[in-house]
Amino acid sequence: MKKIIMVWFFFSIFFVSIVAMAEDTTSEEFKKLDEISNYAWQLSKQNRFEEAIQLLQYFDQEFKNIPINTKVYSVDELHVLTSSHHKALDALEKETIDPDEKIKAVTQFRLVVDAMISEHQPLWGTMEEPIMTTFSHLKSDMEEGDLQGFQQEWNEFLSLYEIIYPSLTVDVDDQNIKRVETHISAIEGNMFLELSEHTKFQQLLAMEEALQDIFHHADKNESDPSLLWVIITTGSIILLALTYAGWKKYKADLALKLQRKEIDK
Structure with a gap:
């Protein structure tokens, strides 16, 4: 029983570490995307739309190379991100759209990217x-x-x-x-x-x-629900292991006391 508990304990610790590493990797990649979106935003406010287009295209390439972890970002959040990106790129590429509307679309996109990492x-x-x-x-x-x-x-x-x-x-x-x-x-x-x-x-x-x-x-x-579940599960296993160890010690002490009583008789 004790061996099984310890195996589960170490497995849970390992799983938590893997999840944390995956989240850190995804977050770091999104920080790069955040910088790209910021540069595109700054360029659009200067009416340098061609350069902003190139950056948004570069953003799309980098985004596709990221191994998305849905434990960090939900499907709905990713949909909002891609939708606002397409809208911004489309606005920049259309010559008939007013410059203020172009800036507005890129600003909207910029705020979405920032919201996802801030x-x-x-x-x-x-x-x-x-x-x-x-x-x-x-x-x-x-x-x-x-x-x-x-x-x-x-x-x-x-x-x-x-x-x-x-x-x-x-x-x-x-x-x-x-x-x-x-x-x-x-x-x-x-x-x-x-x-x-x-x-x-x-x-x-x-x-x-x-x-x-x-x-x-x-x-x-x-707080990510799945990560919280892992933490709670790990905590429960630790508590169970400690309780089991304490119970074993109690039984051993009780047996020793009974043995001494028998000897004293």
Whole structure:
């Protein structure tokens, strides 16, 4: 029994080490991709689109060479990454697209890559100030009854939110995103304009709270369920081994005491 426990113990330690090494390898490779995406982003902001295209093509080559560990990045996260990459590359390659839209697409991609490797303070979090400032203007326009100004600010808000949305799907809990999406749908609907001014303003306040919750509680949960299972299993085996050893020692001590009592008699 003791030998079996020890075999399982060493096997679990070995497995944990393999998982940790695989995660470290994948993370290091993604750091290289992060640097490439950053260079492409910087070039696009300088309107050096041809060079940015070359870097995004290089990114694609490097990404395909990475042995993806789905214990580190989920299938959904990888889909968001590849989708935003294709969108950015497509925008850069089309001459008919406005330069600002090209930069927007590359920025969106850049934020996704960063979100996948950042443990704290992801880049998309820096968008809090412009987004919340625009939202503040929305509330002011609503209070003043300036519907034209409200619509302009609303379009600006949607443009900014669209930039961070893909990275939110990587970093933020689905329920928090759905709260914001529900408010957006309600304000976009035809019924919104027919509501009372008080009800409209309350809708905006509720949406503002949902946005603040995203920005203030956006830290990604870095705990991987499979790795936690391994750690818990290993801990259980260690505890079992110690309990077994203690029980054996107790039985041996008890037997020794009984033997001494027999001798004393």
